[in-house]
Amino acid sequence: MGDFKLIVMRHGQAESYSPDGDSGRRLTTVGRADLEVGATALAGLLTIDAAMASPFVRAQSTAEIICAPHNVEFDTWAGLTPSSPPAATLEEIIERGRSLPEGSTLAVFGHNPNVTAVMGLLVAGRPDAYLNVRPGDAGVFIVPEMMPFRPMGAEGPVAILDAFYPLETLVRLSSSS
Numbered sequence: 001m002g003d004f005k006l007i008v009m010r011h012g013q014a015e016s017y018s019p020d021g022d023s024g025r026r027l028t029t030v031g032r033a034d035l036e037v038g039a040t041a042l043a044g045l046l047t048i049d050a051a052m053a054s055p056f057v058r059a060q061s062t063a064e065i066i067c068a069p070h071n072v073e074f075d076t077w078a079g080l081t082p083s084s085p086p087a088a089t090l091e092e093i094i095e096r097g098r099s100l101p102e103g104s105t106l107a108v109f110g111h112n113p114n115v116t117a118v119m120g121l122l123v124a125g126r127p128d129a130y131l132n133v134r135p136g137d138a139g140v141f142i143v144p145e146m147m148p149f150r151p152m153g154a155e156g157p158v159a160i161l162d163a164f165y166p167l168e169t170l171v172r173l174s175s176s177s
Helices: 029-045 057-070 086-098 114-124 167-176
Strands: 004-010 050-053 074-076 105-110 138-143 160-165
Touching (some): 029 160, 057 105, 086 105, 086 138, 105 114, 160 167
Parallel strands (some): 004 105, 050 074
Antiparallel strands (some): 138 160
16 A cells, blocks of 8 residues: 556547447547557556556557556456546545555546546546546546545545646657657
């Protein structure tokens, strides 16, 4: 138990419709290509030690692409779906992160509005803090052991925002190297 790093990432650009419903929406060709390029840049900046992803197809595909350079398999977790309660999602994330060796990095892959609300809880202690998290964007947080999880409605941050990487920035970083 101790400090850990947390990457919270929204899935990449996805189809607007699937005959299988919302959970069956796949990444677009452009979304997949951007994530593949972005994964290279992200791997140059961070190491992922463990990961969790929503069971929805687009989040699973995003996790596969981003985790591949790290040779990390991810767990599927229903608490990362769009309608999951953000406080419960964050509580599970904190529990999972604190179960890893100190200094580890946990990556989670999900959807809006859940991902944006989780990031709001992390940095502002409020799920309604305004953040514009677009497909493929990733927030990187340091979750210190001294900052315990606060239940929803409590004021104060849970983590320190270390970096925010819009996917387009990762793509540019990768192409400039």
